[in-house]
Every structure is written in C-alpha cells, then in structure tokens.
Amino acid sequence: MQRTQFGAMACSIARTLDVIGEPWSPLILRDVYAGTGRFDQLQRQLGISRKVLAERLSGLVEKGILERREYSSRPPRYEYALTAKGLELCDILLVMARWGDSWLAGEAGPPVLHRHHACGEVSHVELTCSACGQSMRATDIDLLPGPGA
C-alpha cells in the first residue's frame, strides 16, 4: 500500500499519478482502449497475476476510469469498458507513445502506428495551445499559481 497520499496534493499531476502512477494501470487502460475488456483476456495479454489485475481493475473502477458491464446474462459475464473520464485519460497514452517512439524505439522503429480518422494519414500527436493553436511544449510556458493552489 502507498503511504504517500498523492491524490491529496494540490497538483493535477500528482492527482493524475494517484490514478495511474504505477505501470500496470496505464497498460490495463491501453488494452481496454485497444479493445480488450474481459478479465481472462487482459490477464493473458498482460502476463499479470490474477490478484494484481483484480486489484488494479477494482481501483480503476473505484476512481471512475473503467466501468464493469454485463455482456452476457446467462451465465452473467462482465467486461470492463472505459468511462468518458477514462477515455480522456487515454490521451496521455498517445503522448507517452510518442515519447517512447522518439526516444526508446531504436532502429526497429515504432511498435504501433496511429492513423488519424480525420485525414487518414499515419501521424502522431503534437501539443498545441488552446488559445492560439501554435505549438505548446514544456519549454514554451510559464507556470503561474492557479485558483486551486
């Protein structure tokens, strides 16, 4: 159990890490996002113990990222699906993938490509400013205290 309460810090990064701040939760999110919602499939694909998977899934449901849905009633069977909150969290995965592709993929190149529905091109995410539309990277901003500081 984590003793430090990351979710109680006045920081949106720390609070986000309280939801996905260990490796399995983002990978579960990745696989549910990619279409795997059933416990046994997730367990097999991830090569994770049933105990750890059950704990992580339960945590993600509790935090409102996943929901458990009945997909068959006789016998009752369940799968996990992303909530709206969970689907928006997947945006972070795209940015992680981009960084990993750039810095850790080596000569083999990106393991996964992203094809954008709107234009049909294989492309990657870029970060832009909600106000002016220009590029907005970590180097392009000043940090100011906000109302929730």
Add this chain to the structure above:
Amino acid sequence: MQRTQFGAMACSIARTLDVIGEPWSPLILRDVYAGTGRFDQLQRQLGISRKVLAERLSGLVEKGILERREYSSRPPRYEYALTAKGLELCDILLVMARWGDSWLAGEAGPPVLHRHHACGEVSHVELTCSACGQSMRATDIDLLPGPGA
C-alpha cells in the same frame, strides 16, 4: 524491485512507463522542470525519504532523463538538470496536468496555470495531428502494427 521488464515490451507506452511508471519519478521531473535541481530542496519539497529520492534520481540519470551538474567547485556541489530527452518527457506532464485539471481539481479549480510564451494567454495543451493539424484524441485514431511490432 520490479520483476516485470516493462522496458523490454514491444510497446512505447510500456517502455515509457519503465522510465516514469511510479509516482515519484514524474514528480521529481515536475520539480526539476519547475526549477528545483538540488537534492535537499527536492527532498524538502517532495516530502520524500532521502533514500527513495537518491534511488529515483540515480535511475533518472541512468536512463538519460536527468544529468548531474557541478554548480559550485569549492566545495563541489551538484544539481540535477533535464537532458533534451528529459525535457521532452515533460510534455507528458502538461497532458497529465490538463486531465487532472479537468477531472480531479473540483470546485477549487486548477492548482497551476500555464501561460503560453508565443501568445501570452493562459491556456492549456490540446492534442493535434502532425499531418493535418486537426484535433487528434484517443477516440480519433486507428492503431496499426508498426515496424517495431
């Protein structure tokens, strides 16, 4: 010690999590990015044990995210600074902050605001497509196997 080798998986998300897949490493990155590079300051700000901080810093240096720089020679004193690879990793923090602001900040609002150098506005990051410039979220793409699959 982690037994699962996330860095060896053919997935840029898993590989990225091998670098920052626990809560402290991204928070150390956040504080170094925000201007705190000295061990004692980091330790105080984060409220982390010296042992855990030393381990995480050493891991981040080993993975090429931070570098240790001498800022005073008599006596020799060191601080941690972001490498180019580490600075690009901070882009992920902007996207984490955005999600945390949206979903976890509550009525108090965002703890930190981002002012964009290029336009001077307080704004947030949006994800756009490198090919067409339109919005590109997790819901807007198909996943295809890449050369490194």
